[in-house]
Every structure is written in structure tokens, then in C-alpha cells.
Amino acid sequence: METSQIVALTARELAVRVRDGSITARRAADAYLSRVDAVQRAFGPFAHATPDRCRAQADAIDQARARGETLGPLAGVPVGLKNIFVTQGVPTTCGSKILSGWTPQYEGAQAACLRQAGAVLVGKLAMDEFAMGSSNENTPFEPVRNPWARDHVPGGSSGGSAVVVSARAAALSLGSDTGGSIRQPASLCGLVGLKPTYGRVSRFGMIAFASSLDQAGPFARDTRDAALALSVLAGHDPRDATSLNAPVPDYLGACETPIKGLRVGYDPDGLNHEGLDPEVRRAFEVSLRVLRERGAEIVEVALPHAHLGVATYYVLCAAEAASNLARYDGVRYGRRQPQPSLDGMYAATREAGFGEEVKRRILLGTYVLRASSYEEYYGRAMKVRTLIASDYRAAFECCDLLVTPTSPFPSFRIGEKVSDPLAMYLSDIYTVGANLAGLPAISIPGGFSQAATDRPRLPIGFQLLGPRLAEPRLFAAAAAHEADTSWHLERPPGIKA
Amino acid sequence: MIVSLIVSLVTAKEVMELAHLSRLSLSPAEATRMCGQFAHILGYIEMLRAVDVRTTEEYLSQRQPDSSLREDQVGPMYTSQCALSAVPQRRDGMVEVPKFKED
Amino acid sequence: MNTSRWETVIGLEVHCQLKTKSKLFSACGFVFGAEPNTQTDPYTWAHPGTLPVPNREAVRFAIRLALATSSDIQQRSRFARKHYFYPDLPKGYQITQSDHPYCLGGHVVIPPGVRRPAKTVRLVRIHIEEDAGKNTHLAGKDISLVDYNRAGVPLLEIVSEPDIRSAQEASAYMRELRAIVRYLAISHANMEEGTLRCDANVSLRVRGTQAYGTRCEIKNLNSFKFLEAAINAEVRRQTALLDDGGSVVQCTMSYDTMKDCTRVMRTKEEAADYRYFPDPDLPPLNIDNAWIADERSRLPELPAARRKRYAAMGLRDYDVDVLVGDPALATFFDRTIALGGDAKKVCNWITVELLARLKADRKRIERSPVSPARMHELVALVESGTISGRVAKELFDKIYREDLTPSEVMARDGYQQMSDPNLLEELVTKVLANHPGQVEQYRRGKTKIRGFFVGQVMKRSEGQANPGMVNQLLDALLPKPEN
Numbered sequence A: 001m002e003t004s005q006i007v008a009l010t011a012r013e014l015a016v017r018v019r020d021g022s023i024t025a026r027r028a029a030d031a032y033l034s035r036v037d038a039v040q041r042a043f044g045p046f047a048h049a050t051p052d053r054c055r056a057q058a059d060a061i062d063q064a065r066a067r068g069e070t071l072g073p074l075a076g077v078p079v080g081l082k083n084i085f086v087t088q089g090v091p092t093t094c095g096s097k098i099l100s101g102w103t104p105q106y107e108g109a110q111a112a113c114l115r116q117a118g119a120v121l122v123g124k125l126a127m128d129e130f131a132m133g134s135s136n137e138n139t140p141f142e143p144v145r146n147p148w149a150r151d152h153v154p155g156g157s158s159g160g161s162a163v164v165v166s167a168r169a170a171a172l173s174l175g176s177d178t179g180g181s182i183r184q185p186a187s188l189c190g191l192v193g194l195k196p197t198y199g200r201v202s203r204f205g206m207i208a209f210a211s212s213l214d215q216a217g218p219f220a221r222d223t224r225d226a227a228l229a230l231s232v233l234a235g236h237d238p239r240d241a242t243s244l245n246a247p248v249p250d251y252l253g254a255c256e257t258p259i260k261g262l263r264v265g266y267d268p269d270g271l272n273h274e275g276l277d278p279e280v281r282r283a284f285e286v287s288l289r290v291l292r293e294r295g296a297e298i299v300e301v302a303l304p305h306a307h308l309g310v311a312t313y314y315v316l317c318a319a320e321a322a323s324n325l326a327r328y329d330g331v332r333y334g335r336r337q338p339q340p341s342l343d344g345m346y347a348a349t350r351e352a353g354f355g356e357e358v359k360r361r362i363l364l365g366t367y368v369l370r371a372s373s374y375e376e377y378y379g380r381a382m383k384v385r386t387l388i389a390s391d392y393r394a395a396f397e398c399c400d401l402l403v404t405p406t407s408p409f410p411s412f413r414i415g416e417k418v419s420d421p422l423a424m425y426l427s428d429i430y431t432v433g434a435n436l437a438g439l440p441a442i443s444i445p446g447g448f449s450q451a452a453t454d455r456p457r458l459p460i461g462f463q464l465l466g467p468r469l470a471e472p473r474l475f476a477a478a479a480a481h482e483a484d485t486s487w488h489l490e491r492p493p494g495i496k497a
Numbered sequence B: 001m002i003v004s005l006i007v008s009l010v011t012a013k014e015v016m017e018l019a020h021l022s023r024l025s026l027s028p029a030e031a032t033r034m035c036g037q038f039a040h041i042l043g044y045i046e047m048l049r050a051v052d053v054r055t056t057e058e059y060l061s062q063r064q065p066d067s068s069l070r071e072d073q074v075g076p077m078y079t080s081q082c083a084l085s086a087v088p089q090r091r092d093g094m095v096e097v098p099k100f101k102e103d
Numbered sequence C: 001m002n003t004s005r006w007e008t009v010i011g012l013e014v015h016c017q018l019k020t021k022s023k024l025f026s027a028c029g030f031v032f033g034a035e036p037n038t039q040t041d042p043y044t045w046a047h048p049g050t051l052p053v054p055n056r057e058a059v060r061f062a063i064r065l066a067l068a069t070s071s072d073i074q075q076r077s078r079f080a081r082k083h084y085f086y087p088d089l090p091k092g093y094q095i096t097q098s099d100h101p102y103c104l105g106g107h108v109v110i111p112p113g114v115r116r117p118a119k120t121v122r123l124v125r126i127h128i129e130e131d132a133g134k135n136t137h138l139a140g141k142d143i144s145l146v147d148y149n150r151a152g153v154p155l156l157e158i159v160s161e162p163d164i165r166s167a168q169e170a171s172a173y174m175r176e177l178r179a180i181v182r183y184l185a186i187s188h189a190n191m192e193e194g195t196l197r198c199d200a201n202v203s204l205r206v207r208g209t210q211a212y213g214t215r216c217e218i219k220n221l222n223s224f225k226f227l228e229a230a231i232n233a234e235v236r237r238q239t240a241l242l243d244d245g246g247s248v249v250q251c252t253m254s255y256d257t258m259k260d261c262t263r264v265m266r267t268k269e270e271a272a273d274y275r276y277f278p279d280p281d282l283p284p285l286n287i288d289n290a291w292i293a294d295e296r297s298r299l300p301e302l303p304a305a306r307r308k309r310y311a312a313m314g315l316r317d318y319d320v321d322v323l324v325g326d327p328a329l330a331t332f333f334d335r336t337i338a339l340g341g342d343a344k345k346v347c348n349w350i351t352v353e354l355l356a357r358l359k360a361d362r363k364r365i366e367r368s369p370v371s372p373a374r375m376h377e378l379v380a381l382v383e384s385g386t387i388s389g390r391v392a393k394e395l396f397d398k399i400y401r402e403d404l405t406p407s408e409v410m411a412r413d414g415y416q417q418m419s420d421p422n423l424l425e426e427l428v429t430k431v432l433a434n435h436p437g438q439v440e441q442y443r444r445g446k447t448k449i450r451g452f453f454v455g456q457v458m459k460r461s462e463g464q465a466n467p468g469m470v471n472q473l474l475d476a477l478l479p480k481p482e483n
């Protein structure tokens, strides 16, 4: 089979062929690896490619098959991992200079899950530093580019994870989503991106940004690949005290459930946002129609506190980040900036090791947690968070799913928003709610902006949110939407496979 | 979007205090820039102050009923060699840092 | 001190290390005294991506202490992060409990001591937290070294109300707390090893007034001796300040053991802002009533109850203290008297003979070569008059050194009892005939001298005379004393 044919297969098709022996894992790995250099040159999604490990893992799968062993659901599927996931023996920097030189001596839950399912690791992927960003520009390294338009951002913070799947350098990838960091880049790169229910996927081995919001999830080319990936990742992990001990349903099977009669809610107020791009709004209405024609009942709901989401989110994520990043002090691992005094060493190490956005959030987080401002900021934000979560609970009395645009705008030019942190934060208006309330949400391809003189044709995402653990319902609706659209089948210009 | 007029202003001096608390050494120029961005961000966050939260509890993730407690068992541990291999500066099996005053 | 116009007011914050197999939040073992950095895992080092999972046993130990101090266990409590940068603190924060500790209130009753009545010290709270690593400062070098073995080991912090009024009371409180946690088998509670540590908040107020004065906290008091000395030094410092018309400034102090004085480490203005907030990695800690009831049913007899029980047996205060001070020793005593015998005599044998031997051999009571059963047998032989005290001591020495019962030793080594009434009568008659002066004294009422005759008979019989029979013969053969 030609390389282009192999990389054109979905992850589940590829796994089927590896299991039945029609393609060896090694051949599949080589097919993907042959694209790594060109994709890296063009878009820069890799922080650290792992071709040797990839081939060795693929060979091990072929040997296991030869011995007659049963292969896993992702047998021979080349995957990429955001560099936030700890991989034993493979450098893991979380996109920061402060972790340069750190090679983990333990394996995280996510890497282990994928490996046990038969997936092979293509590489560790670029990201905004410590997952703080929406464009992949918050990086001491080269910015990552969008395969749909090289001078545009891929979104963030899991930009590299979106790009490798979009540019066919991996069949699947894993990202992390704290305020939209999977769904927004999936939307900007024309992919399916899933943020599962908080606690559905273990956080053990995922470097913490904001612990109460962080959740790992897959990037995939279509809904069923995302469902397959989640079935491998989901489950209770005793090493994470916030991990949910709930049965893992048949996610692939859920994709076949008809949605006739499903009540799909949307908040009309949410569409009155001044920053909402008219093309995104138009695409959203098209997606609503697609669902309605499949038999879904579209209902209007109110989320009275939704407009407070971004402000709440930024207070909380800054506070948790300031705390989580206190461990990067140059004492035990990573980079140390030698200085004669201890405090001098701390400050010099953190000054040289952290980028501007990270420092900004650490300062903001320190500010909101100080005894003098705790009640007014952190405490208050935690209360507003309760109100936001109860809005969703109330909304799900009236509907089964909620839909929104994923990002208020399609991709933007590299450098366009870097000077205005607040404008960048507003990328997250539709995505932070799911993190604040711990709900599952998926972004699926929902059309394209029209090419214009000042903007190329760019992907637009459509977001579905459900109650806790309602991933099967999300997959059913996403698959139904996918059945009547072809946006997910489009490839970025120049990507032949 | 309701933005209160009582925007908290954070002075450059306060930013430097925050920087010290978080062990970041900001240059005066950086501190000034951060000051401006802080005003901007805190101005946006002001909208939270307009919300009546007097009867609202702080958010708590819903969770399964059983406490997530671990049995008292010893699992995999690092050898000291393995643990120390990541340490930037070590001596006599320990982690070396600039001398500091104990308090 | 009582003559001073100032009254000393002390509150203690005690840290007690729990003896769980693994650390508080990770499955990492901890052995005291191990080589540096050999008791670690990814969590201990705060390696990125690691997460805390609480140890059920540590929580169970915490519940036991709360029950033993009548502290009010909260059904739902939270872990919080306390932030400060320090090389021995791997994550840059300590996981502790702040606004919502697992228990509130309670008290410790200090038993009466020399010229000191019993006293109840109220507790503010107890909370669960993790320990930090250990720093070593190399003399003459500009570097410090850090060992993370201890980082993450579970601690209970016990915060008392300012109910303590003297250094002696403070150390008595610490001793009682130590006894309690040892009885509960939750901690080695050894100040020298650092498994029991103490900070003292000291202030003065005009005797007879209610309002508290400004307090200073003395950190890291790691022995009973230094605890008392440091408090006394701080009281001297504050007294001098106040007597001079000055005022005390709230600050953190350290105690200089060489110069026997306290010195300021940092003032209130320099006090850290710890930026506490609930740890998002840890769901609330739920302790339900069933768990509490279960632990309550497993609670051992506590020092106070045991003290009362021993006092009721007629043991002297001193002996009660010796026994109660070491739960293993008290258990040994209980097992011995459970077999019968006079409590005071059993106590005497254990606290005098046995303890002296164990001490000389640097052995703990748990490793005593003499079992409670053999101890009982030995005392019973003496009580029944089968052997004399002198023979008993010889026997004790042998059963201590060899794995034999007293009667086995007696059989092997030919300890024949001289119980022939004719022989004994002959012997007693001879002794009385040889000491007419003493017999006369006895007749005149100096009955205490009777022991002298017993001794003489024993001497002549080389310790083998049956003491019971000797006593009977003396009753018969001695003249009736005048009153």
C-alpha cells in the first residue's frame, strides 16, 4: 500500500488492517514517519519526534501478532502526544525552557494507556508554554503554523497536536484542555477535538496547569476515531484522586445511535457576542439545521452567567497555575540559573525559564490568592463558578445537549493578537464553560469561512456540550452531524493524503 | 458586559511585591508593562464584583461518594541514583543549593 | 516566677510524625535514618505530572488521636495548599489543612506532678499535613544540601489553646501528648529523632487580667530540656522588656542552646503570605460516623484511664508514672498481674529488677527475655513463701539470662526448699538462743526486729529455708511483745 493510502486511513481502519495483517505496524509507522520531516519543516508541530521509538514499538506489535497475541484497539496506530504528557525516557518540556533537559523517569497514565492499546509514538508535540495560550505563539521555540494557511495560527494551546493530525503526520493525537485548548485548535484546523468529563481520563502524568480544569482528550479526523481514542483513555486511575470511578460505555457503538427526538439547546444570548465573526455565526446556524434535519429538536435555553465565564476562568486558572508552577525553581530538575544566593537563584531561574504569558499568569494568580484579595477574587470566582455550573444543570433539564460555536473566530494571522492578552483570552468564551462545570464537550468540523482578499478559506468548528459523562450522547450527535456533512473529509491544501 | 468603575489599580510597587512572592525577577520595564496589562485584565475581571454571591457556596467538583483514599502500601520507588540523575547540582547523594539561612 | 506581676501564657503547636508504611500522599516508603534521597518516588520530588492520593491509614491515625483527645471530628474537611519557596519543600507548597481541618476542639489532661495539680489544656484543632525534607548547611562552604527522604511523611499538627502557664506545664503537656500517641500506636513520638516537634507561642499578661499580651513564637524545640529552657528564656526576655516599660513585638524566635537565649528570626511585617487555597487535586476528605464508631471501638485504654486504674491498685505515684510512661511496659505489667498476684509486688519486680537489667542491656521491654508468665511465677514463688527474696533474685538473674521458667531453674540447680519442720525448728531455736539481747528487745515491743531473726535463719540455711514456715516458727517461739 502506498504511503498516501496508508495515511489516508482513519485510525480505526488502520488498526483493523494491522490486526488482520494486511498492513504491518512497521509499514504504517514508516508511512507516517516519512512525512515527519516535511511536516515539521512546513508547520513545526513537533517538539521532539521519536522515530526510533516509533519503529521499535511497531516492530514489537508485529512480533506480538506473529506470536498469535491479541492486539489492542489502536494496534499500530501512530499517535502524537502534546508535550504536556510525561513519557519515560523521552524529554518532556511542557513547551517551556524551564524544563529543558528533563527526561522523565516515570511513565504517565496517558502514554501508558495508548501504548497498551497498541499505539506507537511518533513524537512529542509543540504547545503554548505550560498550555497557556490560544495560538501556540507563547513559546520560546518556533511558532506552529496552521496547515490550512501557513501564516495563520493553529490555535492553542494544543496546536502541535492539531497540526500533526491535520497534516497527516499522526493518525491521532492527544491534547489537554483547560479552557478550550483541545477544542479551539481542533476548530481552527478542521478536526474533531474532545474534552471529556472532568475525571474521565486520568491526569496522572499530565503536567498540571490548572488542576480543577485540566482534562486530556483526543484529536481525530472524525468522530469515530475520537470515540475509539476515548474508549482507550477513559477509566478510573487510583493515582489521580479526582479520577472518576464510572463504567466506560461503548463509545464507538454510541456513534450509531440515532438522534431523532434529541433536544439540542442553544443560548441565543451567547450569539450576541460582539467578537463573534459573522461567518462563524452563519456556520453555526447551518450546523443547527443539519441536526434539526436529522430529527433533533432545537430548543432555546438561557445560561444567565455564561458571560462571566472568561473572567471566572482567568482568575481560577491563574491562581492554580501560580501554585502548580511553584515547583519549577531550578532545585530538583530542569534548568537552573546559578546565582550566589538562594533567592537570586530562584528568581533568575524562573525569570530565564518562563515566558511572558506564564509570568503574567503567575503574577495574576499570586495576586488573587493573597490573603488581602482572596475573598474578592479567588473566593468570588469560585462562587461564580458554582452559578455557572448550576446554569448548565438547569439547562440540561430542558435539553439533552447544548451547542455553541467553538471559537468566536476562525484562525488568525501569527502575531495578530500577541500584543493584547485580553483579546486572546476572549478566544475562549464558548469553551471555558465546559471546563468550569466539568462537562464533556466536543468540537467538530462545522464549515469554512469564505475566502476573501484579507483572509483565506479557513475551518470553523461547532461545539456540542453534554451533562457529566454524556460522552455517548455527544458522539451520537457528532456522528449524525458528520453523516450529513463532508467538512471533516476536506484536507488542508497541499496535504495529498 | 458590566464593568464596574472601581477598577483595582495595581501599582508598579505592588507588581514588584508579587514578583518577589512568586520568585520572579522583573526588570523595571517589564514591571511597568505588566502593570498596564494588569489594569486591563483586572478591569475585565471587575465584572465578577457585580454578581451577588452572598448565598452561593464555592464550587466543588461533583465526585463519587467513596473517598479517594489509598491503602497504606509501598509502591515503586526511585533509586537514589535515578532520582538524582535529574538534579542540576548534586553532592554526596544530596541536592546542592546556594547556602541559605534556616528559618 | 509566682512572685512576678506577669503571668506566662503559652500555647503549643506540636507536630507528630505518623508511623505509616507509606507517605501521606504517595506510595513511597519511609525508613528513619536511611541514606539521603533513598526514600523517594516521583511525587516526593514533585516531578511534573505527579498527583497526591491520601493514605487511608494516615487518616485512620488522625481519627484515633481526635477520639483520644475528645476532639470534634468533621465529617467533611479539606486539604489546602500553603505556599512558600524553600529548598526542602518540593512542590513550592505544603499540602495541609487550613480553614477546614478534620477536627476541632478537644483537650489533653495533664496528670498532676510535683507541686503541680492536674490540668486540662484545651485544643484549638488538629490537622493533617505533609512533612518537608531536611537541609544540611555545610560549615565553611557556601552551599546547603537537601535530602528529600522525609518530604511527604504524614504529620498531625496539634494546636493548643493558650492554656499553659509555665515551662514545666508545657513539657508535662508534651509528655502526656507523647504518651497518648504512643498508646494509640500512631507515632514513635521521639523528640530526639524529630518524630515529635514543638513550636511554642509565649506571651505575658498582668497577673489577674484576662486579655492576652503580644505573643512570640519560638520555633523548632526538639527536646523536653530545650522546650523548658527556651520558654524560660523567652519569659525572661519578655519580662525584662515589659518591666522596662517596653512592649513585645510579635515575631518568630529561635532558641540559642549555647547562649540560653531566644533571638528574633523574623518580625510580623516579614511574615509570609502563604496564599492558602483548597487543593484542587484533592476532593474533600469525608469521615463518616461508621468509620468513627469503628475506630472508637478499637481504641486502646489511654494513659489517663490506665493511670486511674493503677492508682486504684494502690501503686505509688512514681510507679504509676513509670508504668504509664511506656505503654509496652504497662502492657507487660497488665499481662503479669492478669495471672494473679499482688500488684504492688509485681510492680516492684518489674520497675526495679527487670527495668534495671533491661536498661543495662539497652533493651526495650518488648524484647524482654523474661515473659510476663515467668515474672508472675517468680513473684508467686516468693509470695507463697516457697523461696526467699534472696533466692528469688538469683532465680531472676538466671531466668533473665536463660530461656527457662523459675521452677525449671530450681529443679536444675537443686534449689531445695528447707521445709522439714524439725530441722527448721532446730535452726530457729538456735538463732534465738544466740541472740538473747535482740529477743529481749522484741519482747519489750521492738517488733521490727523480727526481720533480723528471719535474716539470720535464712543466712544459716543458705537461703533455702521456707520463709512461710520460718515465720510460723518465730510466731510460736518468740516471746509475746509488750504493748
Ligand SMILES: [Mg+2]
Pocket (backbone or CB within 6 Å): C013, C157
Ligand atoms: Mg504551624
Ligand SMILES: [Zn+2]
Pocket (backbone or CB within 6 Å): C015, C129, C157
Ligand atoms: Zn504544620
